[in-house]
Amino acid sequence: MRTPIVLAAAGLVAAAAAAVLMPGPPHLGPERTGDAELAATVRAAVDDPENLRGLAVAVIEGDRVRVAGLGNRAPGGPAVEPGTPFEIGSIAKPLTGMLLARQVASGAVGPDDRLADVLPDVTGPAGAVTLAELASHRAGLPRLALDSAGAMVRTWWATSTAGNAYAGYDVQRIVTAARGTEPDDRGTVSYSNFGAALLGQALAARAAVDYPELIRREVLDPLGMTATVAATGADDLPAGRAEGATAADRPADPWLGAGYAPAGVGIWSTAEDLARLTAAMLAGTAPGADAATPRFDAGDDRRIGYGWFTSRHGDREIVWHNGGTGGFRAYLGFDRAADRGVVVLGNTTRDVDPIGLRLLGVRGDAAEESTGLDGWIGAALALAFTFLGGLSLWSTARRGTDRVTVLSDAVWAVVSLGLGHRLGDWSVVPGWVWPLGVALAGAAVVPAAQRWRGLPLVAGTPRWRRWTGAALSAAFAALAVVVIAA
Template sequence: MSAERDAALADRLADAVAHIDAPDVAVAVTRHGVRTVLTGGSALPPPTPRHTLRYELGSASKTFTVLLLAALARAGVLTLDDPLTAHLPDLPLPHPHSRRITLRHLATHTSGLPRIPTDLIAGALLRPYDNGYAAYDTERLLRTFARTRPRNRPGTRWRYSNFGLALLAPAMSHAAGADYPSLLRDHVLRPLGLDDTTLGPGATGTDAIGHCTNGVTPVAGADMGAFAAAGAVRSTPGDLLGYLEAHLSPEDTPLSGPLRDVQVPLLHRGWRHRSTHTLTWFHHPAPQGSLLFHAGATFGQQAFLGYHPATHTGLVALATRRGHTCRMISTSYELLYALAGLCQRL
């Protein structure tokens, strides 16, 4: 039975790698701690093996940031329901809704803030591969927040916001007395043994190179500036499997409490509120239990992280091309859903 299950899993992964249209593709699965990694792509294999490259996670980085938030809350450094103003005390906020935003609102995309600041929109539309984040420092982020009117009262509507997640970094830094990179390293990466996970580029030759929609033109690595908390994490397939394994077996880690906290369903969202969201993960129904997942994209790469606690299955998918025609996210989600059913049948 084990051989049959392993063969079925290998076939599923091979199909997914072939279906994702990108220069470099890595698909990795952990099932009860047993790992399987397959790579491929339309380009010639790079000098550094694809399974050891460090890939840009884009918005999947948010799961790391919110896990850090949960860890600081468990440690008593802050609480999730602290108002943002408690950790940015000198910031003038003329809009009453802004003063009501809590750290929980920022983490769960219920702050009422727009997806990105308005001063980034024009550049993103006119020059989609120009990185407007790189020159956007924390001072500018806070200044822009101070003059931004939330679109609704905090806590009343789910609206995905890179802007809101980015504000968690200065808030946590103020509360803990250390910068965001140091906090992430000391409270998340080191405790979970994620030695190949970084903010920003690693050593020469260790980072995957992203590509435009055409799959040919290289794209420079993403410098996220003050939006690091929303999208700057880079990691290897191996580290990401370890990250998902920590979520599947929190009791085996030093972060058992925070890892459980970020998996608790908190709110409903989407059409007719049929979808559920935890503190950081999207949460969908599946055989014998829910799927938890998060996707992300940078200017030239895409990532998908997901897991199914009921079958102790985790999936990592990475690609060095951005665009819907890459079929990255849909393929990854469908694969995870299929594995949830496959693992319970075999």
């Protein structure tokens, strides 16, 4: 049998076997609960059901509130209901802004109070920023309190593996990180989870309670939002919750970390509860509703109040905030002039802002979806890992170096395929690309096997160096297997 035919056959067999494991995005299922008319309207507003699994939606029009659920809470799991809890991420920031507005109205604090005056443990330059600057992302603080090189690596690792990026960040760690932080470019809006976390912890310290208790007492209970919780530990996670996943269908861990709770870590809510908040904001009766008053320019036809953004779309003004965690996306927006608001919650990392804007009647570019930087990074990882291992094995097999090198490259061909499958963003790259990488690796096995008997065990550099290289390669491969299995 001629070699090209053997190569083609090996590649086809490998690709056929890999097709069973072909990665693919989740898909919004046919299930629906709640208001049937709203569910149909939402489905029509979804331009593509891929990369979504479940949605919980509320539409508020005057005194009328409609809620619906679409799809599933988890793969093959029960249907999403209007009362299904979702992680809402940064939608908690407007709630923290409402705490500030409420405490300002009561005289407990002033908007221009310095952080150090309210939270004395914060010393140094960061203590000079004001509460209003923190609430409007104008304090010049970094997005995250990455207080060490190790923290940066852990955050990157958690983000890459859909883990909990905020594990270990309790209140004291946030405060300690603030002491060593130098604000930069104060007065300019620069989105900061760190700043929002410090604001909430400062307000809680002034009230002499922890943040979960403060937000429940001052905002959630008055609005009847009994299904909204601030989970600072695994035992606090709500029952019947949706399970989060990446848009490429990788299961995501819940985000937990008490220090960042005011910024949206560990905050769970439902479409029904957030509809209560939206209705009260439209009516102006929500505790701390003045937080939504736009006070500062945020660029790109946007202004910001205390946590709430206001964006102009033609002659429309939408007050809004969105949220994103390792496995969820959320959007809440309302149009005061039209007396209309929407809530959209999703349990994958595909953005739901465009769905919310379409339900608000906003058309054009603002309601179109785009692939962000993270998506393109994930796409690059998918392509690189899927093909580089097979290409390296093919090159080594054709050159015919030694058995150690061939074996090492064969192991890495398999491991890199696993990394591509696990870390790649298969919502951007079509899933059928992965079997092509498997086909390449399978075809590369043919020349490797043909040359194997004629190759020395090691060749070239001193033997100790080759064995050391092989040992290091094996160690890194083992580490990669841990990543794949995580």
